[in-house]
Amino acid sequence: MKVWRTDPSTNAFRDEAGFAEACDLLAAGKLVAVPTETVYGLAADATNADAVAGIFAAKDRPRFNPLISHLESVEAAMAVGDFGDMAKQLADAFWPGALTLVVGKHSDAAICDLVTAGLDTVALRVPDAPVMRALAEALERPLAAPSANRSGRVSATSADDVAAELGDRVSMVIDTGPCAIGIESTIVDVSGEEPRLLRPGGIARDEIEDVLDRRLAAPTPSAKPIAPGMLTSHYAPRARMRLNAVAINPGEALLAFGDAKIKDLEAAVAIDNLSASGNLREAAANLFRAMRHLDESGAETIAVMPIPNEGLGEAILDRLSRAAAPRDR
Ligand code: TXA
Ligand code: MG
Numbered sequence: 001m002k003v004w005r006t007d008p009s010t011n012a013f014r015d016e017a018g019f020a021e022a023c024d025l026l027a028a029g030k031l032v033a034v035p036t037e038t039v040y041g042l043a044a045d046a047t048n049a050d051a052v053a054g055i056f057a058a059k060d061r062p063r064f065n066p067l068i069s070h071l072e073s074v075e076a077a078m079a080v081g082d083f084g085d086m087a088k089q090l091a092d093a094f095w096p097g098a099l100t101l102v103v104g105k106h107s108d109a110a111i112c113d114l115v116t117a118g119l120d121t122v123a124l125r126v127p128d129a130p131v132m133r134a135l136a137e138a139l140e141r142p143l144a145a146p147s148a149n150r151s152g153r154v155s156a157t158s159a160d161d162v163a164a165e166l167g168d169r170v171s172m173v174i175d176t177g178p179c180a181i182g183i184e185s186t187i188v189d190v191s192g193e194e195p196r197l198l199r200p201g202g203i204a205r206d207e208i209e210d211v212l213d214r215r216l217a218a219p220t221p222s223a224k225p226i227a228p229g230m231l232t233s234h235y236a237p238r239a240r241m242r243l244n245a246v247a248i249n250p251g252e253a254l255l256a257f258g259d260a261k262i263k264d265l266e267a268a269v270a271i272d273n274l275s276a277s278g279n280l281r282e283a284a285a286n287l288f289r290a291m292r293h294l295d296e297s298g299a300e301t302i303a304v305m306p307i308p309n310e311g312l313g314e315a316i317l318d319r320l321s322r323a324a325a326p327r328d329r
Contacts (some may be wrong), residue, residue, distance in 0.1 A: 002172040003159060008130040015168065018174070023138050025171050026051075031058055033148045033162045033173040036129040038098050038181045041070070041290070042157040042170060043132070047110040052144050056114070061151040066117035068100050068125050068185070069142035072133040073106050077101075077124045080109045080142060085297030086190040086212060091184050092321075093211045096128040098202030099183050102189040104161040117146045121191045131174055147184060153297075154237050154323070157182050157288045182285035188216065196220070200315040234286075234322040237295035237302065239328075241324035245303035253299035255290055257283060257307050270297035280312040287316055291323065 004018030013019055023034050026043065029051035034043045042058060044051035046069045071077045074091050081103035083091065088320050090101060103123040105111065116122050124142075128134065136143050149153040151163045156162045159175035186201035188208060197205060197216040209215055241263065247263035249253055254268040258278035265271075272290040274283035296304045304320055307313050 001163065001168050001170055001176055003163075004172060005025045005107060005159075005175040006131070008176050011130075013131060016165070019134070019138075021172060022135060022172055024136060024173055025028045026139055026143070027062050028052070030171040031055060031169070032135075033156075033166065033170050033175060034129070034132045034135060034143070034145060034160070035133050035159070035176045035179060036070075036127040036145075037179060038127070038158070038185050040133065040148040040162050040165060040173075041143075042136070042148040042162075043070070043143045044174065045139065046115050046142040046144035047112060048180065049112040049114050052114045053113055053195075055144060055146060058166055059149070061146065061150045061242040063114070065106040065119055065146075066114050066123060067144040067146050068187075069115060070112055070122045070132050070143050071124060071126050071134055071142050072137035074126060075140070076136070078124055079106070080111060081122050081124050081192075083106055084190065086195055089211055090188065090208065091126070094203055094208075095126040096133065097126075098128070099208070100125040100185045100199075101185040102187065102191050102198065104235060111142060111144075120268075121189070123187065125185055127185075129176075131176060142263060151251045152234055152236055154235055154291050155184065155288050159286075161288070163291065167306055176283075180285065181291070183287060183312070183319065186315070188221070195315075200228045200318045202312070202315065204311045205314055206311070227257065230320060233325040233327045234290075235327075236327060237291050239295050239299055240301045241320065242301050242303045243320055243324050244306045246306075248303055249301070251299060252303045253294040255294060255296050255302050255304040260305065268303075269299050270294050274316075280308070280310070280316065281305070283315055284312045 006013045141215040157179040181202040189196040253270040256273040
């Protein structure tokens with residue numbers, strides 16, 4: 001697995017050999033791990049069914065789960081999907097950024113059926129990540145990219161995480177440092193009458209509700225497909241997770257939040273604080289890194305302090321409760 005380190009803060013990265021190599025690999029149907037502002041993505045040409053099949057194989061991901069396609073601009077996204085008023089408003093307000101929109105797919109869109117799991121809707125995002133956008137632009141195609149981790153495991157927020165998760169299953173990793181947001185995009189389904197929040201994420205529900213001037217509904221109970229991020233057990237470290245801890249049991253690691261005291265702190269074998277000042281944005285950015293760090297301590301259980309269910313707290317609690325859910329593996 002090749003690693004290309006680059007600085008995306010100026011356009012100069014487009015002239016580096018690594019960029020041309022990433023383009024060639026993607027054009028040849030290979031997998032490249034590409035950083036975004038949310039998490040690292042495992043990218044492939046969304047119009048190439050063999051390439052997309054490679055994503056499912058590398059992640060051990062069930063094939064009924066569709067993927068997000070990344071585009072360089074709103075115009076490129078509108079060429080693939082059918083944007084009604086709500087979709088346009090949200091794209092205007094939040095793209096490029098950590099919002100994924102589920103919209104109707106144009107029947108002539110070149111995205112392959114494996115990306116959409118055969119649905120007539122498609123999940124689209126224009127990320128605030130210059131390298132991903134530049135690759136999509138150079139290839140003149142959407143890039144399908146789920147999070148660059150094995151299915152069901154903790155998402156990758158650094159190139160080292162990607163290497164640990166996927167190793168030689170990916171041809172190249174592009175390293176632009178840790179992800180600024182650190183938690184996956186918010187997914188909103190605007191393909192029907194009512195906007196639905198399919199997955200809380202990097203943009204808080206109330207920001208979206210403010211723009212639409214209406215509430216986001218829950219996913220329909222029959223919502224098919226089940227988003228992997230909607231499966232009960234997901235984002236799971238090796239250690240068990242225990243939420244809303246008010247005391248530490250012997251041998252546990254502590255995932256702290258804020259500066260509140262916790263009982264029997266001295267019993268903790270390792271401690272990480274998501275945000276000592278109680279800032280939920282900072283906590284989201286640290287979440288997956290901290291889960292990996294505490295997992296490496298070898299503790300059997302990670303005790304998690306209470307986290308408020310407001311703003312980005314909704315997305316953090318969503319990930320933590322899935323990480324804590326009973327597992328079938
Ligand atoms: O931040 C993110 O969203 C990251 C970065 C790499 O962009 N990507 C990501 O992808 O989290 P992934 O594949 O792990 O999650 C995509 C989610 C899945 O839960 C999938 O089921 C849902 O999007 N999805 C995709 N297409 C859909 C559709 N047509 N209808 C409903 N859900 C869909
Ligand atoms: Mg994922």
